[in-house]
Amino acid sequence: MLQGGYSGLLVALVYAPGRGLFILKGGPTGEIQLEHENRVAFLGSADEWLVTNQLDGIYGPVDVEIREQSERWSAMAYRYIGSRTYRELADYSEFGGFLQSFVRTPSTDGTPPERTVRACLYKVASLLARNADLQHEEEGRALVDYLPDVDWERDINASLTTAAALWSDIEDLRDFRAWYTEAAAAVRVAPVADRRLIHGDAHLANILVNSVRAEVDLIDFGKGRQAHVFEDLARFEIDLILHTTPRHAHSGALVQDELLETVNLVGDDDFALRDSPDEPRHRRCLRMWRQELCAVLRGTSLPGAAMMYRWFLLSESLKRIRWVTNNGPVAAGVDMLSLLRMITALRRMLDGHRYAPETVISTTAEALTLLRCTAAYVPMHGHERLTNEKRNRAKETALHASAARGASVRIIAETGYSYLATRGVFNSRILHLLAAGASLQMVICNPYFLEAYGISASYDPDGRRRGSVVSDRLELHADLARKFEASLRGYEILREEYKSLVEVKLARFGIAATVLLTEQATFFEPYFHASRNRRERVLFDTFELQFEPGGLHMKRLLDETFSFHWHNSDAVTDATSLEERCRRARTTVFEAWQETSGR
Secondary structure, eight states: OBOOTTSOOEEEEEEETTTEEEEEEEEEHHHHHHHHHHHHHHHSSOOHHHHHTTOOSEEEEEEEEETTEEEEEEEEEEEOOSOSSGGGGGGEEEHHHHHHHHHSOTTSTTOOOHHHHHHHHHHHHHHHTTTOBTTOOOOOOOGGGTSOOOOIIIIIHHHHHHHHHHTTTOGGGTTHHHHHHHHHHTOOSOSSOOOEEEOSOOOGGGEEEETTTTEEEEOOOTTOEEEOHHHHHHHHHHHHHHHHSOBOTTTOOBOHHHHHHHHHHHTOTTGGGSOOTTSOHHHHHHHHHHHHHHHHSBTTTSTTHHHHHHHHHHHHHHHHHHHHHHHHHHHHTSOHHHHHHHHHHHHHHHTTOOOOOOOOOOSHHHHHHHTTEEEEEOOOTTOHHHHHHHHHHHHHHHHHHHHHHTOOEEEEESSOHHHHSTTSTTHHHHHHHHHTTOOEEEEEEOTTSHHHHHHHHTTOTTSOOOOEEETTEEEOOHHHHHHHHHHHHHHHHHHHHHGGGEEEEEESSOOOEEEEEOSSOEEEEEOOOSOHHHHHHHSOOSOEEEEOTTOHHHHHHHHHHHHHHHHSEEEGGGHHHHHHHHHHHHHHHHHHHHHHHTO
């Protein structure tokens, strides 16, 4: 049994003695009859192999029971397109996988050469645009007579309206339905006419390719209908763009700047006429596709043809809003934010503006989305403890997931008490992590130098005290000293049992935030020199942000911040000699401050 896609039909790979392998597709009689007729009409004749093996007809109908209801089903056969030996496995794929293998690093094994990709794109264009002639004159009809219907009421309009509210500065999202309806109706005579049987579902998954022989085959003709050839071409092109644009390694989301740079080519009517051999391979794919399409389809250079084609690209992009809403970004092949940016770019082009890719942060909601911020823990007055419990549960979940996977954890913290001290709230999770064989690297504030005494001074609710001063030292606040002592003792206990799996170092420079880096999530809590006495009472009085690991911008910043402190820190094992050196240094600094204050 094979996956039947979204059609719900039964698809099976069958072996029959004397005939070999073929595909059998079963479903409601009316649907199978229509698909069979569309296939013969689209290809111009029945498949020769099917005719030779007497498999070119429709079989049935038969009565079947589906969900306790009786239905009449029929079946049809497709020629099997794929490897017949183990050695041939790598030669066959659907077109999306074929293009993705091309955009990988050229030296990668199995990457098809450019000439093969170009030859296959030419064959796709030839199949989808067979015998089409856009130069054929037809009595003037409006653009809307050719554009596919947009099902606004089913998720599309609601999604656009919601997006317009979230990204209020992006004017191209406002009143989108009204703009689309009016702007399309304003094109009273379509630039190029066409009415023909189209495939109707020209996704890359419905195009199979043999990368060795550069052979291309279409499958699944069930959605064939009379329409403009641009509809098939636009669906294929949008799929091509989404399949070849680079993605973030962790989240799988499209790299938006790269996506918009590629879409920007669509606004250039002449880009297919030029060559750019040094461009990235994903944009090279689009350029080759357009060049081969121009070679096959007569009339693409007619006045208004490029503009009309962009309308079909926009219509196809709007349809994908429903796919993302109903099936999620993975199944749809695009995340909603990237899709909306592509839609607004196409709208600007149709309004006559050259689209310039740029990153605009218009609202807090968009900023959090771009940063991949999944949660913000803000302890409003009266809810501090509840908020603290919620963020602690999130951290425990992340630490537990790291233990389950044996993944390392990195932490930056002031005292490290919550993680290292035997009574710390996360100490049991750290024990579980180390027991699972995962490692812990941690940088905490140096309790012997100036930063610790700045923290200590923050325990003064009035902000006037700078520590209890005598001639040769500053004294830490008792609560802060207790936390440092408990953390260092906890580290000794962990080190005795888990040896090199755990390592804690003392930062040489000031620490600005608690940072917890795990494989599942990243947490960031900034520090403020506000009253620490209040924090002792309510447990949590700043705020904390949680990011998913696919948010590459924040991940890079926090990874580099950890690396900075890790490489600019001292081992706890040198604490005795370090304490004496720091005492002398801070005394010198304090005396300098006294001299400055006395002037």
